[in-house]
Structure formats: structure tokens, C-alpha cells
Amino acid sequence: MKVWRGDANGGEFVEFRVPSDPGMVVLDVVHRIQAMHAPDLAVRWNCKAGKCGSCSAEINGHPKLMCMTRMNEFAEGAEITVSPVKTFPVIKDLVTDVSFNYEKAKTIPPFKPKPKEADGTRRMYQEDVDRVQEFHKCIECFLCQDVCHVIRDHDENKASFSGPRFFVRLAALEMHPLDTNDRLDLIRAKQGLGFCNITKCCTEVCPEDIHITDNAIIPLKERVVSAHYDPIAWALRRVRGKRDQFAPPEAEPPSA
Amino acid sequence: MNDMERHEYDVVVIGAGGAGLRAAIEANALGAKTAIVCKSLLGKAHTVMAEGGIAAALANVWKEDNWRVHFRDTMRGGKLLNNWRMAQLHAQEAPDRVLELEEWGALFDRTKDGLILQRDFGGHRYARLAHVGDRTGLEMIRTLQNHAVASGIDVFMECTLRHLLTDGGRVVGAVGYWRDSGRLIAFGAGAVVLATGGVGKAWRITSNSWEYTGDGIAMALEAGADLIDMEMTQFHPTGMVWPPSVRGLLVTEGVRGDGGTLKNSKGERFMFKYIPDFFRADTADTEEEADRWYEDKRNNRRTPDLLPRDEVARAINSEVKAGRGTEHGGVILDIASRRPADYIKRRLPSMYHQFKELADVDITKEAMEIGPTLHYIMGGIRVDADTEQTTVPGLYAAGEVAAGMHGANRLGGNSLSDLLVFGRRAGASAAEYAKRGATPRIDGTQLGQFADRIAEPFQRSGNENPYAVHSALQDTMQELVGIIRTRSELEEALVRVERLRARAARVRVTGTRRYNPGWHLALDLENLIGVSEAVTRSALLREESRGGHTREDFPKPDPRWGAQNVVARKRDGRLELVTEPIPTAPDELQRLIGDDKPSGEVAVAAAGGAE
Ligand SMILES: Cc1cc2nc3c(=O)[nH]c(=O)nc-3n(C[C@H](O)[C@H](O)[C@H](O)COP(=O)(O)OP(=O)(O)OC[C@H]3O[C@@H](n4cnc5c(N)ncnc54)[C@H](O)[C@@H]3O)c2cc1C
Ligand code: SF4
Ligand code: SF4
Ligand code: FES
Numbered sequence: 001m002k003v004w005r006g007d008a009n010g011g012e013f014v015e016f017r018v019p020s021d022p023g024m025v026v027l028d029v030v031h032r033i034q035a036m037h038a039p040d041l042a043v044r045w046n047c048k049a050g051k052c053g054s055c056s057a058e059i060n061g062h063p064k065l066m067c068m069t070r071m072n073e074f075a076e077g078a079e080i081t082v083s084p085v086k087t088f089p090v091i092k093d094l095v096t097d098v099s100f101n102y103e104k105a106k107t108i109p110p111f112k113p114k115p116k117e118a119d120g121t122r123r124m125y126q127e128d129v130d131r132v133q134e135f136h137k138c139i140e141c142f143l144c145q146d147v148c149h150v151i152r153d154h155d156e157n158k159a160s161f162s163g164p165r166f167f168v169r170l171a172a173l174e175m176h177p178l179d180t181n182d183r184l185d186l187i188r189a190k191q192g193l194g195f196c197n198i199t200k201c202c203t204e205v206c207p208e209d210i211h212i213t214d215n216a217i218i219p220l221k222e223r224v225v226s227a228h229y230d231p232i233a234w235a236l237r238r239v240r241g242k243r244d245q246f247a248p249p250e251a252e253p254p255s256a
Numbered sequence: 257m258n259d260m261e262r263h264e265y266d267v268v269v270i271g272a273g274g275a276g277l278r279a280a281i282e283a284n285a286l287g288a289k290t291a292i293v294c295k296s297l298l299g300k301a302h303t304v305m306a307e308g309g310i311a312a313a314l315a316n317v318w319k320e321d322n323w324r325v326h327f328r329d330t331m332r333g334g335k336l337l338n339n340w341r342m343a344q345l346h347a348q349e350a351p352d353r354v355l356e357l358e359e360w361g362a363l364f365d366r367t368k369d370g371l372i373l374q375r376d377f378g379g380h381r382y383a384r385l386a387h388v389g390d391r392t393g394l395e396m397i398r399t400l401q402n403h404a405v406a407s408g409i410d411v412f413m414e415c416t417l418r419h420l421l422t423d424g425g426r427v428v429g430a431v432g433y434w435r436d437s438g439r440l441i442a443f444g445a446g447a448v449v450l451a452t453g454g455v456g457k458a459w460r461i462t463s464n465s466w467e468y469t470g471d472g473i474a475m476a477l478e479a480g481a482d483l484i485d486m487e488m489t490q491f492h493p494t495g496m497v498w499p500p501s502v503r504g505l506l507v508t509e510g511v512r513g514d515g516g517t518l519k520n521s522k523g524e525r526f527m528f529k530y531i532p533d534f535f536r537a538d539t540a541d542t543e544e545e546a547d548r549w550y551e552d553k554r555n556n557r558r559t560p561d562l563l564p565r566d567e568v569a570r571a572i573n574s575e576v577k578a579g580r581g582t583e584h585g586g587v588i589l590d591i592a593s594r595r596p597a598d599y600i601k602r603r604l605p606s607m608y609h610q611f612k613e614l615a616d617v618d619i620t621k622e623a624m625e626i627g628p629t630l631h632y633i634m635g636g637i638r639v640d641a642d643t644e645q646t647t648v649p650g651l652y653a654a655g656e657v658a659a660g661m662h663g664a665n666r667l668g669g670n671s672l673s674d675l676l677v678f679g680r681r682a683g684a685s686a687a688e689y690a691k692r693g694a695t696p697r698i699d700g701t702q703l704g705q706f707a708d709r710i711a712e713p714f715q716r717s718g719n720e721n722p723y724a725v726h727s728a729l730q731d732t733m734q735e736l737v738g739i740i741r742t743r744s745e746l747e748e749a750l751v752r753v754e755r756l757r758a759r760a761a762r763v764r765v766t767g768t769r770r771y772n773p774g775w776h777l778a779l780d781l782e783n784l785i786g787v788s789e790a791v792t793r794s795a796l797l798r799e800e801s802r803g804g805h806t807r808e809d810f811p812k813p814d815p816r817w818g819a820q821n822v823v824a825r826k827r828d829g830r831l832e833l834v835t836e837p838i839p840t841a842p843d844e845l846q847r848l849i850g851d852d853k854p855s856g857e858v859a860v861a862a863a864g865g866a867e
Contacts (some may be wrong), residue, residue: 007770021499021501022499022501022503023498023499023500023502023614023615024499024501025501025614027578028501031579033724034723034773034774035721035724035727036723039721039722039723039765039766039767039773039774039777040765040766040767040768040772040773040774040775041773042770042772042773042835043773044296045295045465046296046300046302046304046305046466046467047300047304047465047468047604048465048502048505048507049305049505049610049614050501050609050610050613051304051305051391051394051606052299052300052304052305052465053299053300053508054296054297068613068614069612070614080349088618091436091770091771092770092771093771095436095771097436098297102297102298102411102413105405107401108403108404110403110406111360111361111402113359121370122355122358122371122373123361123369123370123371124366124370125370126365126366129363129365129366132363133363133389135390136363136394136395136398137391138390138398139394140299141305149697149763173361176361176363178361179361185533210752237337246602253644
């Protein structure tokens with residue numbers, strides 16, 4: 001396996017060979033390389049089960065989680081390359097500086113719930129929360145950020161574009177049955193939703209199978225457009241709250 | 257040294273899992289200038305991996321449930337070694353803490369009436385775990401993380417703290433390094449909260465990540481704090497066993513809560529053979545009753561598949577030893593034959609995904625192969641139940657790093673609630689202390705010495721590889737300080753741990769200071785070894801079997817030991833162990849727990865009928 005080694009000043013692929021075990025994933029091989037050949041090889045990981053979103057890299061150029069990529073996906077003897085995600089600046093080897101994402105997170109207006117029910121509870125039905133729960137599956141692997149051409153090849157767009165991860169986050173807030181905060185002007189003006197031309201590359205790489213474009217970006221775009229150009233819809237939204245602004249989700253079997 | 261990066265805060269919280277985030281949110285809300293420091297990126301702490309749920313007597317599914325029943329279950333599950341006051345506060349406050357998450361945007365699965373849905377878990381009398389499918393920890397950490405960021409709390413991520421700074425016996429800050437640049441960083445603090453989690457990486461087969469090297473426990477020891485009950489380690493009964501690459505990865509107890517049953521290689525539901533007297537009244541003793549329980553929980557007792565974890569892990573161990581294990585040394589966990597595929601996929605999506613992607617097993621059609629995996633440590637830093645202050649002024653601890661709440665065995669779901677209840681209390685106490693305490697003074701000499709120790713592995717002349725030493729430690733703890741322990745093996749473990757300490761001191765680090773995992777591990781090794789010693793020596797001292805600590809040579813619980821904590825502390829550089837009586841619960845709480853005590857031999861060896 002060839003692993004990219006280097007830092008901000010440049011680097012190259014280095015070939016390593018280690019013994020294999022049944023069921024190995026790419027991250028296992030990287031760990032074995034660390035233990036046997038390169039103790040200072042930099043890599044991020046935590047859960048080793050696709051739950052934490054730490055181990056993002058490009059495997060043969062495709063953005064993936066190293067812990068969920070099985071070695072037996074590759075033909076015996078085929079060349080495998082592992083390199084750091086391209087959109088973010090390299091720190092060392094497979095580790096990149098993803099602070100862009102944490103800075104963007106700070107710009108998102110927080111959740112602001114409406115008052116409780118008269119009996120002091122919060123009643124929400126499974127069918128009301130299903131679609132927001134889809135967005136909450138996000139493990140912040142930032143693979144969608146990596147693949148999105150708006151920032152992948154254009155550093156200059158980073159200031160004015162938050163990226164698909166944050167469109168998912170914004171959609172989750174906007175569609176939350178209890179939320180009352182108004183973010184639409186901000187989404188239009190500051191988060192750069194308009195840059196997205198719905199190529200769906202983000203959806204394709206999402207390891208959590210979140211339908212980023214269909215379920216988050218497109219509905220957000222529709223809302224921004226109607227709110228911006230339709231003063232009556234905008235005024236109504238102010239009055240009624242946001243609950244009824246999205247089409248109802250498809251029927252789901254009721255949960256246990 | 258003079259160019260070392262320095263910061264001053266009222267409260268420094270070390271750790272950004274559930275406990276650390278909740279502590280920081282509280283301290284910040286009370287007006288303390290607060291920082292959070294963590295080894296990984298924000299949102300990647302262990303808490304993110306929690307699957308099954310968070311225990312709180314919300315009484316949404318069972319009207320009968322209340323804090324008293326939760327308290328009783330926690331104490332009995334902990335084999336009565338728990339700090340009763342912590343168990344009480346936890347049971348009383350958990351519902352509010354869960355509802356508070358909802359105020360901050362969390363979306364739990366719902367009941368038909370639109371309330372938070374609760375699921376069954378081992379040792380809980382009623383369905384009590386609020387959850388989001390099998391990714392509850394993700395919902396919890398993201399909610400807390402977003403709330404903390406929105407509150408403007410400063411976060412120092414990928415920053416490892418190594419030593420606590422002290423001034424006349426009081427903790428006044430901490431020093432460590434940035435993982436990316438390798439540069440040193442020091443914090444002065446009015447109070448420090450440790451929320452660093454556990455030490456699972458001392459074992460070979462574990463559900464824990466690289467972060468779990470016992471840093472907080474080791475730092476507290478060094479600063480003079482007491483530890484208690486370090487021998488109490490939890491082996492979760494259901495970890496993956498095949499392929500080798502995933503060995504130890506957790507399979508949530510939710511699988512059993514939602515209908516999965518355990519079987520040996522002969523297809524027998526062996527758990528019926530292992531029901532201890534202490535739990536007999538609450539447990540079905542025939543397969544027929546257990547089967548009925550899945551459909552009618554009101555009129556039947558729960559299946560023994562959902563006995564507390566220590567019981568189930570020991571039973572599995574016995575079955576495998578008796579030759580009734582699977583090809584890869586596990587037993588069978590089967591949900592496919594009881595539940596339809598769409599139910600399994602909806603309730604346990606990440607388990608479905610994990611087995612499908614990593615083991616080529618479709619759990620909606622096939623059985624899983626599982627076996628025990630080191631999961632959690634009940635022991636840890638001794639704290640005051642109400643304030644979470646350690647035995648050292650200025651130092652607080654909450655979450656897995658702290659001890660007392662879970663006694664000898666933790667019930668599933670009681671950790672996430674513990675993080676919130678005691679994280680909040682620790683944050684409040686720390687903020688309060690920082691406000692009232694004198695301005696902290698940093699001792700430059702001590703800071704300099706610690707700084708030198710952090711850089712020292714680069715200057716060593718030895719030729720040991722940090723990964724090899726770590727691997728040898730994992731083998732030692734796995735083989736000699738595992739589920740079943742005995743004097744001779746524990747003594748052997750101590751000898752080996754000493755040898756490993758010497759080897760660790762000869763680890764030489766290559767490369768630069770920039771993001772160098774070899775260097776990080778070389779430093780973490782000292783913590784792993786120090787904490788392993790504390791676990792092993794505590795295990796040697798406690799001559800009984802109770803909860804997560806099972807002695808082949810003392811296979812019964814002993815009422816005298818049941819009234820004692822094993823206390824470990826460092827004095828003059830040496831680990832000192834003593835026993836001290838545990839506080840006794842007041843009568844009205846004692847009545848809730850019941851008068852009976854755990855008794856009878858536990859399964860230490862192969863159960864009868866070996867082939
Ligand atoms: C796979 C899995 C599933 C689980 N499922 C459940 C469940 O369903 N229900 C339940 O109740 N419990 C569950 N648990 C247990 C529970 O998740 C953990 O016990 C709990 O999350 C620990 O939280 P914490 O806040 O104490 O620590 P963690 O969440 O582990 O956070 C520790 C933090 O400390 C930081 N840290 C550590 N050392 C240092 C250092 N030296 N310097 C700076 N920072 C440091 C880390 O970076 C991290 O941010 C599960 C555990 C696992 C592993
Ligand atoms: S759909 Fe939009 S956000 Fe997603 S990758 Fe394409 S341009 Fe980027
Ligand atoms: S939306 Fe999907 S791809 Fe993007 S960060 Fe979240 S989990 Fe990763
Ligand atoms: S290590 Fe957690 S997603 Fe890969």
C-alpha cells in the first residue's frame with residue numbers, strides 16, 4: 001500500500017508492505033505500518049466503526065473512511081494509495097487542518113425552542129422528527145466538504161461558502177419541529193447556498209447515506225427563494241412559525 | 257520555557273465527552289471563564305460511540321417507574337458497592353438532564369403519544385433508556401457540542417494535557433502539548449475538572465479507542481488524589497469476535513433489549529443456567545416465560561439474557577471454556593429469528609451496518625458471533641458525591657474517570673446519564689471554587705520539570721518501539737487481569753508491568769515533534785502502565801468476587817469486602833493501598849434496595865457438561 005507522507009511543504013507516496021489478516025480495513029494497515037515501519041506516521045481515528053468521522057482520507061483518490069474500507073474490496077496485488085483529504089491544508093501525512101469546519105460551525109445561529117406544551121411536556125411525533133433525525137446522523141467526517149468542487153478547487157470560495165455539512169446542519173435546524181430561530185436571510189447571504197449547483201457529489205460520498213442534496217439542500221433553496229421573493233410567505237412564516245413550511249415527509253411505519 | 261504558550265482561566269475542563277462538555281456548559285453559565293481541552297477533534301470523544309441509550313426514570317413507557325426504582329436497580333446492579341448518595345442523585349436528576357438535552361435541540365425516538373421513547377436494557381426493571389436508534393451518543397455529544405460552541409466557550413482541540421500543576425497541595429492548572437505542532441502549552445486555572453474517561457487501551461480486546469490511556473487517573477494520582485475500586489473493570493458481554501480486525505468492537509446491549517437471545521454452539525439458551533439468587537425474583541427461569549416476556553412485559557419476568565453485564569460476561573466465558581463456544585471463541589447472539597428485518601434495521605441501524613460492512617454478516621438473516629470485551633472502568637478518582645471534588649482542593653472529576661456511582665458493575669445506559677448529572681455538578685462546584693479561591697500561582701520550577709519530561713523521549717538512548725511495549729502491556733492485562741483473576745496470575749502481572757515500565761523508559765522516539773503518534777504513545781504509555789499497576793494491585797487486594805472483579809481463588813462475594821472500598825494513592829512516588837469503609841445508606845434508602853445481599857459462588861470456570 002502507498003501512503004502519502006509529508007507536510008505543508010510537500011511530500012510523496014511511500015510504499016509499505018505489512019502482513020495481512022482476514023477482514024482488514026485500510027486503517028488496520030495504516031496502524032500496522034505505524035507499528036512496524038513508521039512510528040511517526042500521522043493519522044486520525046477513534047471508533048474504528050464508522051461512528052466518529054475521524055479517519056477520512058482519499059483512497060485511490062476517493063474520499064472515504066479508512067475504518068470502513070475493506071482491503072478485500074481491492075484485487076489481489078492492485079495498487080492502493082492513501083492520501084490526505086485534498087480540500088483542507090495538510091498538517092502531516094494523513095492529517096489535515098479541518099479548522100475551517102469548526103470556524104463555520106460558530107457562525108450558525110443556534111437552536112431556539114418554542115414554549116412547552118400547556119402540560120409542561122414537549123410533544124413531537126416520530127413522523128415529525130424522522131427527517132431531522134436523518135440529518136442528525138452526520139458524523140462530521142467532512143468527506144462531503146472534501147468532495148464539493150466549490151471549495152475543493154477554489155480556496156477563495158471558502159470565506160463565503162459553508163459547504164454541504166453545514167447545509168445539512170442548517171436544514172436540521174430549520175426543519176426542527178420546535179425551533180423558532182430565523183436563519184433564512186443569513187443562509188442566503190452568508191452561507192453561500194447559491195454557489196451549490198446540485199452536482200450531488202456530496203451525497204455520493206456521505207458514509208451515513210444522508211440525502212444531502214435532495215433532502216437538505218434543495219428544500220433549503222426552495223425556502224430561501226420563496227421567503228426572499230414572496231413577501232406574503234415571509235410574513236406568514238413570521239406569524240405562524242415554521243412548522244408547516246415544508247412538505248410533509250413520506251409516511252413511515254410508526255415506531256414501537 | 258519563557259516562550260511557552262500560556263493561558264489563564266477560571267475553570268479548565270480536561271475532556272470533551274459528555275461529562276466535560278456538560279461541566280463546561282455549567283461553569284460558563286455561572287459566569288466562570290471556561291476552557292475545554294481535548295486530545296481529539298471536538299465531537300470525537302468516546303461519548304460519540306455510545307449506542308443503546310441513556311437511562312432516566314422518565315416514566316414515559318412504564319408509569320410505575322420513578323427514581324426510587326432506578327436507584328434500587330443501580331445499587332443492586334453495582335452489587336451494593338456503589339456510593340449510595342451518588343446513585344441517589346443520579347436517579348433523581350437524570351430525567352431533568354435528559355429533558356434539558358431536548359431543550360438544546362436533541363431529538364430522541366418518540367412514543368406514540370409524542371414523548372421520549374424508552375427501551376429495555378440489562379438490570380433495569382422497566383424500559384428506561386431514552387435513545388435514538390443505536391446512535392444515542394452521537395445525538396448527545398452533538399447537542400452538547402453545539403450548545404457549548406454557541407455559548408462561546410473556548411475549545412483547545414488536539415491538545416493533550418500531561419501533568420496537573422499544584423501549589424501547596426491545591427491544583428492550579430495543567431501543562432501539555434499541541435498534538436499538531438508539538439509545542440508546549442500551560443494553563444493557569446482557578447479549578448480544574450477532569451473528564452478524561454477510562455483506560456481500556458491497557459487491554460487487547462476492548463471497545464475503547466486510542467484516547468483511553470488513563471490520563472486523567474494518572475494525572476490525579478500524581479497530584480496526590482485518591483482512587484477507589486480500580487479493580488472494578490467492566491467486560492461487556494457482547495463484543496464482535498470475527499474477523500480479527502474488529503475483535504472487541506461493541507455490539508450494543510440494545511440487541512438483547514430489542515429481542516436478541518444468547519445461545520451456545522449447541523443451540524442452547526445457556527443463560528438460564530446462570531441466574532444468581534440475587535436476581536432470581538426478577539428473572540424468568542424458563543424459556544417459555546422469557547419468550548412471553550418479549551410480548552407481554554407486565555405479566556412475565558425478564559429474560560436472563562438481560563442480567564447485569566458481569567453475570568452475562570462470566571456466563572459466556574464459562575460456556576466457551578466448557579467447549580461450547582463458536583469457531584472463533586465466542587457464542588451466538590441471534591435477533592434474526594425473533595424479529596423481522598425491517599424492525600431490526602429501524603431499531604439497530606448501525607449494528608446492521610457494522611456487521612454487514614465489517615464482517616459480511618446480515619444480522620437480519622444470520623446470527624452474530626460475540627464475546628466479552630473490556631468496555632468500562634467503574635473504579636477511578638474518588639469524589640465527593642454532591643460536589644465531585646476529589647481529595648485534592650481545586651480538582652474535580654466527572655464521568656468515567658470518576659468512581660463511586662456504579663459500584664462493582666455499571667448498568668447499561670447509566671453512563672450517559674452519569675455524565676450529565678455529575679458533569680453539571682462538577683462544573684458548578686468548580687466555578688464556585690474558582691470564584692472563592694485565592695488567585696492561582698504557578699510554580700515555575702515545577703512547570704519547567706514537567707516541560708522537560710514531556711520532551712524527554714526524544715533525548716533517550718534506548719531502542720524500544722512504543723507500539724511493541726504497548727502491545728506487550730495489552731497481552732499482559734488481557735491474559736492475567738481479565739474476566740477471571742487469581743493470585744498467582746495477578747502477581748505475575750505485577751512483575752511483567754514492572755518490566756514494561758523499564759522498557760517504556762527506554763522507548764526512543766524518532767521523527768519531529770509535528771503530529772507524531774509515536775511520541776504521543778511513548779508519553780501515554782507511562783499513564784497506561786501506572787494505571788495498570790493500580791488496577792492489578794487493587795485486584796490482588798480484594799479477595800472476593802463481586803461485579804466486574806472475579807477471583808477464581810475467592811469465588812464468592814464476601815460481606816466484609818462488600819463494605820469496603822479499595823483506596824489507592826501515591827505517596828513519595830509509590831502506590832499505597834488501603835481499605836476504607838463505604839458510606840452506608842440511610843434506612844429509608846436501604847429499604848428501597850432490599851435486605852438480601854449477593855451470595856453464592858459465581859461462574860469462574862467451565863460450567864458442567866464439558867465435552
Ligand atoms: C462503543 C461504546 C458504546 C457505549 N454505549 C453506551 C450506552 O449506550 N449507554 C451508556 O450509558 N454508555 C455507553 N458507553 C459508555 C459511555 O459512552 C462512556 O463511558 C462515556 O461516553 C464516557 O464519557 P466521558 O465524558 O467520561 O469521557 P469521553 O467521552 O471518553 O471523553 C473523554 C475526553 O477526554 C479527553 N482526554 C482524555 N485524555 C486527555 C488528555 N490527557 N488531555 C486532554 N484531553 C484528554 C478526550 O479527548 C475526550 O474528549 C459506551 C461506550 C462505548 C465505547
Ligand atoms: S451538490 Fe452542492 S454542496 Fe453538494 S457537492 Fe455539489 S455543489 Fe457541493
Ligand atoms: S453530511 Fe455525511 S459526508 Fe458530510 S460530514 Fe456529515 S456524515 Fe460526513
Ligand atoms: S475511526 Fe471513527 S469513523 Fe473511522
